[in-house]
Amino acid sequence: MTDELARRIAALMPRAKDDLAELVAIPSVADPRQYPPEKCREAAEWVAAAFTRAGLRDVHLEETPDGSHAVIGHRPPPPGAPTVLLYCHYDVQPPLDDAAWTSPPFELTKRDGRWYGRGTADCKGNIVMHLTALRALGDDLPVGIKFVAEGSEEQGTGGLEAYVPPHAGELHADALLVCDTGNAAVGVPTATTSLRGVTNVVVGVSTLAGDVHSGMFGGPAPDALAALIRALDSLRDAEGGTRIDGLDSTGTWRGVGYDEQQFRTDAGVREGVRLTGSGTVADRLWARPAVTVLGIDCPPVVGSAAAVPATARARVSLRVPPGTDARAAQDALTAHLKAAVPWGAQVTVEPESVGSPFQASTGGPAYQALDRAMREVYGKPISFLGQGGSIPLCNVFARTYPDAEIILMGVEEPRCLIHAPNESVDPGEIEHMAHVEALFLRHYAESTRT
Incomplete structure (x- = not known):
């Protein structure tokens, strides 16, 4: 039959x-x-x-x-x-x-x-x-x-x-x-x-009433873009793995694996560039949270002025594995970003969509x-x-x-x-x-x- x-x-x-x-x-x-x-x-x-x-x-x-x-x-x-x-x-x-x-x-x-x-x-x-x-x-x-x-x-x-x-x-x-x-x-x-579920937030940093000349004020004037970069960098450990206070990043995947070389080919990773994080590729893809900076609002290179940026924003996406509540993950991401912005800069975190x-x-x-x-x-x-x-x-x-x-x-x-x-x-x-x-x-x- x-x-x-x-x-x-x-x-x-x-x-x-x-x-x-x-x-x-x-x-x-x-x-x-x-x-x-x-x-x-x-x-x-x-x-x-x-x-x-x-x-x-x-x-x-x-x-x-x-x-x-x-x-x-x-x-x-x-x-x-x-x-x-x-x-x-x-x-x-x-x-x-x-x-x-x-x-x-x-x-x-x-x-x-x-x-x-x-x-x-x-x-x-x-x-x-x-x-x-x-x-x-x-x-x-x-x-x-x-x-x-x-x-x-x-x-x-x-x-x-x-x-x-x-x-x-x-x-x-x-x-x-x-x-x-x-x-x-x-x-x-x-x-x-x-x-994996997903949650997005938009983080904004403000340090000055407006952009100021970097020659006259650069040094002591707090750079909002630099503050934002510091906060975004804190979301990853030295190997590039996601590190967010309050989230477990040690999960393991027990199904079929994903060959590392095949992943490099599928993802188009350039020669000599290392994969980020630790554990197997499948662990990192399907069993652990994964953060991505989707975009940044800041002065573009072409046309940028000699000025200390007063404000900067970024859209941050967090993929959430099964076993983790997506809204709790959004709360953890929000708290982490607020705590990580340096120099007493003003910070806002706007929550966006949540998918479990x-x-x-x-x-x-x-x-x-x-x-x-x-x-x-x-x-x-x-x-x-x-x-x-x-x-x-x-x-x-x-x-x-x-x-x-x-x-x-x-x-x-x-x-x-x-x-x-x-x-x-x-x-x-x-x-x-x-x-x-x-x-x-x-x-x-x-x-x-x-």
């Missing part, structure tokens, strides 16, 4: 490529300042039509509180069978630097065995994965299906996050496949079980079914991966459906370069992960009957 399913999926791959080409050609960037909102609507309608043809019922667009449209549909379960939610998002990141793309960002291009274009992996490749799995199963669908495709995930405006709690029954399921991640590497079957970390529970029947499916397709047991980024919707799902198993998986892997120029996907991963999904639905249905 598995061989037959594999043959069906292989035969569907030309259609999957055509689907992905059509989707990639729609510049569905959910930012009306850059792209017309009609394009997001066009992508949503494409998704709705495709999943209707794939056998789902009442597939329709729902406006969410941020003005974006979620595509929602369902198919009722056979008697006694569980229900699985399939999640994806159809909006994409902007292409950024068009000149950095080897091929047009909104045109699917085959090169070196991969398919290039914005959204090929994140997350339109996962849309096609869902479609291919459903088409391969056809009428032989052993579980109920709930489906939702988000329309503003990349903008982080929280439309679906706000929509879910008051419409909990519409998307309720026994297992939730959040398909917006992927494998640790091509051919390494993986589920993401850990997501997420940790999946992996001991239930859905994870057992997924492991079985991945072993059959890849010949290897499931690996568990962390992710440095945040998916706030996972916490909304966890709070809204506390008894449901949440699985993060998909077609993405490090070579995809999601959010960067020359994003791509390995078509083999679409084929194999569609096979995994189809087998998972079968095995999960079986496991709930025993």
Whole structure:
């Protein structure tokens, strides 16, 4: 039966490529300042039509509180069978630097065995994965299906996050496949079980009533920019690891590791530049807090005057591992910065957004079914991966459906370069992960009957 399913999926791959080409050609960037909102609507309608043809019922667009449209549909379960939610998002990141793309960002291009274009992996490749799995199963669908495709995930405006709690029954399921991640590497079957949270603050320093001439006053006049630099530098130890008073920076990661040389390649670290912090790469990425200075407001080099700066500001981001409360981390970061600004300078810290970390529970029947499916397709047991980024919707799902198993998986892997120029996907991963999904639905249905 598995061989037959594999043959069906292989035969569907030309259609999957055509689907992905059509989707990639729609510049569905959910930012009306850059792209017309009609394009997001066009992508949503494409998704709705495709999943209707794939056998789902009442597939329709729902406006969410941020003005974006979620595509929602369902198919009722056979008697006694569980229900699985399939999640994806159809909006994409902007292409950024068009000149950095080897091929047009909104045109699917085959090169070196991969398919290039914005959204090929994140997350339109996962849309096609869902479609291919459903088409391969056809009428032989052993579980109920709930489906939702988000329309503003990349903008982080929280439309679906706000929509879910008051419409909990519409998307309720026994297992939730959040398909917006992927494998640790091509051919390494993986589920993401850990997501770091995030909190941002803006720190401002003021020392003088206004800028003063550095020749006349420099020396005793306190330099606000220098004070800010001192405070920012205190956020890291001598090895560059995050050091914030009140936060534990000694966590360890117990899932699949991340080879240091592979990380250097994936992150584009220049030759001779050392990685920051201590412990394994996986420890630093997924089990420990990580601070980043996102930007500084200060005089630019070109056009700067011979003056002592009176004010300076910086935006600071802190990634928060599971086990750490994100608001408590924000409080610790705020207190640390206020204490670290020297010379009695006036300091303000303005809190921004807070996103909580997420940790999946992996001991239930859905994870057992997924492991079985991945072993059959890849010949290897499931690996568990962390992710440095945040998916706030996972916490909304966890709070809204506390008894449901949440699985993060998909077609993405490090070579995809999601959010960067020359994003791509390995078509083999679409084929194999569609096979995994189809087998998972079968095995999960079986496991709930025993």
